[in-house]
Amino acid sequence: MALSLCGKAGVANTGELQCDKSKGILKKVFIFNGAINAGGYADETTLFNTLVANAKLSKDAANKIFVINEAQEIADSSESNTTGSLGLGFTVTLREGKPVYTVKIFAGADLLKRLRTFNNQTIRIFEYDANGVLWGTKKGANLVGYQAKLFFTGNRIATGQNVEEGVVTFTISILSNSEYMDNPVFADLSGNNIEDVIPLIDANLSYLSKASNVYKVKAEVPTSNLLGNYDVFDEYGTALAALSANFSAGTGANFATPLTITSIAVDNGLKALTVTFDNTAFGALSSDTQIRLNPPTPAQLDAGDVTGLELMSVILTK
Numbered sequence: 001m002a003l004s005l006c007g008k009a010g011v012a013n014t015g016e017l018q019c020d021k022s023k024g025i026l027k028k029v030f031i032f033n034g035a036i037n038a039g040g041y042a043d044e045t046t047l048f049n050t051l052v053a054n055a056k057l058s059k060d061a062a063n064k065i066f067v068i069n070e071a072q073e074i075a076d077s078s079e080s081n082t083t084g085s086l087g088l089g090f091t092v093t094l095r096e097g098k099p100v101y102t103v104k105i106f107a108g109a110d111l112l113k114r115l116r117t118f119n120n121q122t123i124r125i126f127e128y129d130a131n132g133v134l135w136g137t138k139k140g141a142n143l144v145g146y147q148a149k150l151f152f153t154g155n156r157i158a159t160g161q162n163v164e165e166g167v168v169t170f171t172i173s174i175l176s177n178s179e180y181m182d183n184p185v186f187a188d189l190s191g192n193n194i195e196d197v198i199p200l201i202d203a204n205l206s207y208l209s210k211a212s213n214v215y216k217v218k219a220e221v222p223t224s225n226l227l228g229n230y231d232v233f234d235e236y237g238t239a240l241a242a243l244s245a246n247f248s249a250g251t252g253a254n255f256a257t258p259l260t261i262t263s264i265a266v267d268n269g270l271k272a273l274t275v276t277f278d279n280t281a282f283g284a285l286s287s288d289t290q291i292r293l294n295p296p297t298p299a300q301l302d303a304g305d306v307t308g309l310e311l312m313s314v315i316l317t318k
Helices: 044-055 108-119 177-182 234-244 279-283 297-303
Strands: 026-032 066-069 072-078 082-084 089-093 100-106 120-129 133-139 142-144 144-155 167-174 182-189 201-211 215-223 249-251 261-268 272-277 288-292 310-311 315-318
Touching: 026 100, 044 167, 044 182, 066 261, 108 144, 108 167, 133 144, 144 177, 167 177, 201 315, 215 234, 215 315, 234 261, 234 272, 272 279, 297 310
Parallel strands: 201 310
Antiparallel strands: 026 066, 026 120, 072 100, 082 089, 100 167, 120 133, 120 144, 133 142, 133 182, 144 167, 201 215, 215 272, 249 288, 261 272, 288 315
């Protein structure tokens, strides 16, 4: 009988379950720096609904999911393994190379500018493949993404030799082979529409004018267009006014003192929202008091048919 330490060395048996999964062609990358607890992935439907809900969180929320446009091309640019050898031919792998992928997506100049805010930051990502399978890893009992660094580039002049116009290239550099190779986990979400996990667009509230306690406020998406930002009033002005109960305002230290909003209405001529503060409370404020007008959350906006937006607050002055 051969003497062996294999049973003590943490090795595993080599049988295989039927219908085990392998990674398919990359379709989507989700940036996710949070964690989903066991209740959030109790089954495939629950996990999918968690992804949908987390994509509609504010961008400063811990469990926010940022959606990257669908991959149009992917190349494996992974580092080669480092090997060593002896003079008579024995070769061994000394260090395993880290996975690196080069991905092409379609995106315009303004989206590229926002994507580049993630460049070279240590983040976590989920991979979603063409088979409808979501891939990540676990940290304790929680589902998390793989540790990675991304780098986005593009918006160069097209040469006419290849498909280049509107193409953004980014690299995915995986940081942990232990997570990526040894401890991946998957969930088959193929029965769901992954397009329900939507990216959001930042939209700024901005001051236009005032008359006493009545303020005119615009809602615009910042763009790279020299002629100005994109005004969302025509699409969403009426719907935003209908969400008046979800707006709030505050003054004082950290804007923690509530200021009552009497009404929010549309001004079709100015393509603006008319925000009226309580006359008595407003009158008691000192001159030059700053007021922060807080918009509805992305989830509240979505419930009110203002889809795909995250509104930023605005500071107003008495």
